Amino acid sequence: MTDPTIQNAINHLLGCHRRCEHQIHESLNRGGEHATDHHIQTLRDCSDLSRVTGDLLDRRSEWAAQLCELTTRVCTDTAERCDRLGETACASVARAAAEACGALIETPATADFSPAAAERR
Secondary structure, eight states: OOOOOHHHHHHHHHHHHHHHHHHHHHHHHHHHHGGOOOHHHHHHHHHHHHHHHHHHHHHTTTTTTHHHHHHHHHHHHHHHHHHHHOOOHHHHHHHHHHHHHTTTTSSSHHHSHHHHHHOOO
């Protein structure tokens, strides 16, 4: 059974992946500063990292905790960029994913993902 804190992060990360994918299409359709290469790349990075981090958490990868650090930073940056553009739904979902993922950094919930713990399983 997956720890509730980890499952919460996985759920938020999957939601962030989906919302960012949706936002990419919305942003391209809106055009202007919403469709700049930099903004679309930010959304893609957030989407991809959210999906991969959720997958690694789900399979208890030894790399999950480290990837959570990067994903937290990218999701936070994405939320800030989306806020500046008035993309509030995407900002809210990315912020929630960052908070849920950030809660796992150096916590007992992910401590058992280490190689030593994996060998004991």
